[in-house]
Amino acid sequence: MRRIEEVIVDIAAAKAVLAQQTIEVPSWAYGNSGTRFKVFGTPGTPRDPWEKIADAAQVNAVTGAAPRVSLHIPWDKVEDYDALSAYAHEQGMTIGAINSNVFQDDDYRLGSLANPDARVRAKAVAHHLDCLEVMRAVGSTDLKIWLADGTNYAGQDSIRARQDRVAEGLEQIYAGLQPGERILLEYKFFEPFFYTTDIPDWGTSLVHCMALGEQATVVLDTGHHAPGTNIEFIVAQLLRLGRLGAFDFNSRYYADDDLIVGSADPFQLFRIMHEIVQAGALDPALGVNFMLDQCHNIEAKIPAQIRSVMNVQEATAKALLVDADALGAAQQAGDVLGAHAVLMDAFNTDVRPILAEVREAKGLDADPIKAFAATGYAEKVAAERVGGTQASWGA
Ligand code: LRH
């Protein structure tokens, strides 16, 4: 492993970028989740959106890098969104993307926006318009849409008609946007349906976004691709087109595993962040929202989120240490192994010391996991909260 002292790029510049980087955490990561086989409970699990925000604020308190929390509606439905937003501010947080949910209602058995029944389609559009209202009440500008729509059998429905219905529904939602607001359109290659999925890939998401207009961008969930897919290629392409709106970061071994980002394949995360750095897309002006979309089935949830934030920071730090001049020269000279070596040198650098310095410069502990354990928060909420709610999957 290369030591940080051996790095020749401008470390102070890299640290300045790292000090600014923010990662958005999902409210549902703090609730209990599981598989269809078992949902394991955890002591101290939040019972409502307020407690999820309180937990998210712990992640921000020790990392100084996670100041936003995404909500999922209706999982995070409350009577008074102004009050929820004010509570988030008190906790040092803001509310990030609002995620719609058109996959847990009997009406959506045959799909939501793609459903053959116009009544169900209208209901799905109305839900999204409601989500836009929530978004405004909490001071957010991003509506994230993932459609669980698809079919299980050839001939079950017209593939083409379903695309037309999705396009029409998205148009109605898009028409509800005000200036400065965005739709983030997520894709996923399969599940819950297994024959066709109506938005299965980045190309389909992009086609819909292009038809809608500039306020529609693609969300790339790292767990939503077939094995072997070159995700950094998709990142590069969407950045070229100015249509990468956000990441849903997580790790996968098989399909949509929702494991801790950077745990299964830290090298892939580095390659993704390299494309981001090369495009200058850590700059918030480019509009890429770095979000986590994870569930913690067996591990402690707050520390798991802290670890996730740290993993993104480490991959980013390594990407910032790529010697861009040397890389460009080697690429131009056709020096295949030389160019690869420049990337590997950066990947094989221990960046933990500079991240510790970035944290200390903010008055934080160099080790966020240890710092959280020392607060006693986990023990406190375990004693106070009884009967935490399930977050999402595995009902
Ligand atoms: C779908 C998905 C989508 C949902 C979330 C809970 O698999 O990635 O982002 O909103 O999981």
Ligand code: MN
């Ligand atoms: Mn997702």
Ligand code: MN
């Ligand atoms: Mn997913």
